[in-house]
Amino acid sequence: MLNVKDLVVNYGAIQAVKRVSFNVQQGEIVTLIGANGAGKSTLLHTISGLMRPASGSITYLDQPIQKLAAPKIVRAGISQVPEGRHVFPGLSVQENLQMGAFLRQDHAAVSQAFEEVYTYFPILKKRRHQDAATLSGGEQQMLAMGRALMAKPKLMLLDEPSMGLAPLFISEIFDIIQAIHQAGTTVLLIEQNAKQALKVADRGYVLASGQVKLSGTGAELLATPAVQQAYLGG
Amino acid sequence: MQTFGQQLINGLSLGSIYALLALGYTMVYGIIKLINFAHGDIYMLGAFWGYYSISYFHFNFWLALFSAMVVCAIIGVVIEYFAYRPLRHSARITALITAIGVSFLLENGMSYLVGANARSFPQAIRVVTYHWLGLRVSNIQLLILGTACALMILLEVIIKRTKMGKAMRAVSVDPEAAQLVGINLNQTISFTFALGSAMAGAAGVLIGLYYNSIDPLMGMTPGIKAFVAAVIGGIGSVPGASLGGFIIGLLETAVQAVGLSAYKDAVVYFVLIVILLVLPAGIFGKRTREKV
Numbered sequence: 001m002l003n004v005k006d007l008v009v010n011y012g013a014i015q016a017v018k019r020v021s022f023n024v025q026q027g028e029i030v031t032l033i034g035a036n037g038a039g040k041s042t043l044l045h046t047i048s049g050l051m052r053p054a055s056g057s058i059t060y061l062d063q064p065i066q067k068l069a070a071p072k073i074v075r076a077g078i079s080q081v082p083e084g085r086h087v088f089p090g091l092s093v094q095e096n097l098q099m100g101a102f103l104r105q106d107h108a109a110v111s112q113a114f115e116e117v118y119t120y121f122p123i124l125k126k127r128r129h130q131d132a133a134t135l136s137g138g139e140q141q142m143l144a145m146g147r148a149l150m151a152k153p154k155l156m157l158l159d160e161p162s163m164g165l166a167p168l169f170i171s172e173i174f175d176i177i178q179a180i181h182q183a184g185t186t187v188l189l190i191e192q193n194a195k196q197a198l199k200v201a202d203r204g205y206v207l208a209s210g211q212v213k214l215s216g217t218g219a220e221l222l223a224t225p226a227v228q229q230a231y232l233g234g
Numbered sequence: 235m236q237t238f239g240q241q242l243i244n245g246l247s248l249g250s251i252y253a254l255l256a257l258g259y260t261m262v263y264g265i266i267k268l269i270n271f272a273h274g275d276i277y278m279l280g281a282f283w284g285y286y287s288i289s290y291f292h293f294n295f296w297l298a299l300f301s302a303m304v305v306c307a308i309i310g311v312v313i314e315y316f317a318y319r320p321l322r323h324s325a326r327i328t329a330l331i332t333a334i335g336v337s338f339l340l341e342n343g344m345s346y347l348v349g350a351n352a353r354s355f356p357q358a359i360r361v362v363t364y365h366w367l368g369l370r371v372s373n374i375q376l377l378i379l380g381t382a383c384a385l386m387i388l389l390e391v392i393i394k395r396t397k398m399g400k401a402m403r404a405v406s407v408d409p410e411a412a413q414l415v416g417i418n419l420n421q422t423i424s425f426t427f428a429l430g431s432a433m434a435g436a437a438g439v440l441i442g443l444y445y446n447s448i449d450p451l452m453g454m455t456p457g458i459k460a461f462v463a464a465v466i467g468g469i470g471s472v473p474g475a476s477l478g479g480f481i482i483g484l485l486e487t488a489v490q491a492v493g494l495s496a497y498k499d500a501v502v503y504f505v506l507i508v509i510l511l512v513l514p515a516g517i518f519g520k521r522t523r524e525k526v
C-alpha cells in the first residue's frame with residue numbers, strides 16, 4: 001500500500017533520513033521504532049507532504065506521492081496523528097473534529113464519522129463543547145486520533161501516541177489503535193515504547209541515525225538481542 | 235453631561251472606523267505574523283473607490299460600500315499573492331519591510347495617478363442632524379456606527395461559525411497541524427486578506443462620508459492608530475481589535491474635547507506605552523509563550 005524507497009530528507013545541511021526503504025501492506029500494523037533523533041518524525045512529515053525528500057520515492061496505492069501537497073495526501077487517504085498531539089487550542093473538541101473532516105463534503109458521512117469517533121472515545125463526546133486546550137494530555141491524544149479518523153483514512157500514521165502518558169492510558173490507546181485497525185484502517189505506528197508497539201505490530205523496522213538497521217515481524221524483533229538491549233532495557 | 239454625551243457619540247463613530255481597520259491588522263497578524271503596514275492604504279483605496287463609484291458611476295451609498303469591500307478584498311488578495319507569499323519562508327523582518335514598501339507604492343502610486351491634493355467626498359447621503367436630549371447626532375454618525383457594528387458582527391459570525399472561519403483559526407494557532415487535516419494554507423491566508431481588506435474598504439467609504447475629504451496619504455495616520463488599537467486589544471484577538479478601536483476613538487475625541495487637539499496623536503501613543511507596560515499582551519492577548 002505504502003512503499004518508501006531510498007528516501008533521503010535533509011534539513012539544510014543536516015541529513016535526517018538517509019536512504020530509508022520500507023513498506024506497509026494493506027491491512028497491516030507496521031511499527032517504526034527508534035531513539036530520539038532517529039528521523040522518525042521527519043519520515044512521517046515527508047510522507048504527509050509537509051517536507052520534500054531530497055531523493056527517493058514514496059508510492060501509495062501505486063501512485064508516486066512525494067510531490068503532492070499535504071491536503072492532496074489527506075484526500076488520498078493518509079492521515080497523520082502528529083507527535084505531541086497538536087490539537088487546535090481555541091477551537092472546541094467538536095470543532096477540532098470538524099476540522100479533521102475539512103475535505104469531506106458529505107454531511108451524512110461526516111455525522112457518521114462523529115458517531116464513530118465518539119464510540120471510540122466517549123470522553124470526547126462529554127467534552128465536545130470544551131476548548132481543546134483545556135483537555136488533559138491523554139484526552140488531547142484521543143482528540144488528535146479522533147481528528148485523524150474524521151477524514152476516514154485508509155492509512156493512519158501515528159507519531160508516538162504513547163508519549164507522556166500514564167501506563168494505564170497507554171494500554172487504552174493501544175487497545176484503540178487495535179480496534180481502529182480491526183475496523184479496516186492500515187496503521188503505521190511510530191514509537192519509542194518498543195515493547196508495546198512490537199506486540200501489536202505485524203512487522204517492525206528499527207531506525208537509528210536516519211537509517212533502517214533491522215526489520216522483521218513484531219515477534220522476531222522482540223526476540224532480537226540488539227533490540228532488547230537498545231529499546232527494551234536489556 | 236451634555237458635552238460628555240456628545241463626545242461619547244463622536245468618539246464611538248470615529249472608534250468604529252478604527253475598529254474596522256484594526257480587525258484587518260489583527261487577523262493578518264494572527265495568521266501570518268505580519269504587521270501589514272499597507273493596510274491603511276487599502277482603506278485609502280476603499281475611500282477612492284467610493285469617491286469614483288459615487289461621482290462617476292452614480293452608485294448609491296450602499297452599492298458604493300459593498301463594491302468598495304469587494305474591490306479592496308481583491309486588492310488585498312493580490313497584494314498578498316505578489317508581495318508577501320513569495321516571502322512566506324523568509325525572515326519576518328523581510329516581509330515587514332516589504333509591507334512598508336507596498337505602502338509607499340500605493341501612496342505614491344495613487345498620488346501619481348490621481349494627484350496628491352485632497353478632494354471632497356461626494357455627499358451620497360444628505361446629512362440630517364437630529365437633536366435629542368440636547369445632543370447633536372447626524373444620520374451619518376448613526377450610519378457609520380450601525381454599519382461598522384453590523385460588519386463586526388458579520389465578521390465574528392464568519393470566524394466563529396463557518397468552516398473557513400474555523401480553518402482560519404486553526405491555521406493561526408497551528409499551521410502544520412492544519413495542513414495535516416487537509417487545510418490549504420494559501421487559500422486560508424487569501425481568505426483572511428480578503429476579509430480584512432474588505433473591512434478596510436468599508437472603513438474608507440465610511441470615513442469619506444464622515445470627514446468629507448480624501449487624499450492618497452489619508453491612510454497613514456489612521457493606519458498607525460488602528461495598528462495601535464490592535465496592539466492594545468491584544469494583537470491576534472478579534473474582539474480585542476474592536477475594543478481597541480473604540481478605545482482609541484474615544485480617547486482621541488476626549489483629548490480634543492478638553493482642548494488638547496495638538497496632542498491627540500501623542501496621547502494615543504502614550505496610552506499604547508502604558509498598556510504595554512501593564513498588559514504586555516494587550517487586553518485580550520493570550521499570555522502564553524509565543525512559539526518560535
Ligand SMILES: Nc1ncnc2c1ncn2[C@@H]1O[C@H](COP(=O)(O)OP(=O)(O)OP(=O)(O)O)[C@@H](O)[C@H]1O
Pocket residue numbers: 011014015016034035036037038039040041042043083192
Ligand atoms: N526543523 C529542523 N531543523 C533542523 N534539524 C532538524 C529539524 N527537525 C529535526 N531535525 C533533526 O533531524 C533529526 C531527526 O529528527 P526527528 O524529529 O525526525 O527525530 P525523531 O526520530 O522523530 O525523534 P523523537 O523521537 O525525539 O521525536 C534530528 O537529528 C534532529 O535534530
Ligand SMILES: [Mg+2]
Pocket residue numbers: 040041042083159
Ligand atoms: Mg519524533
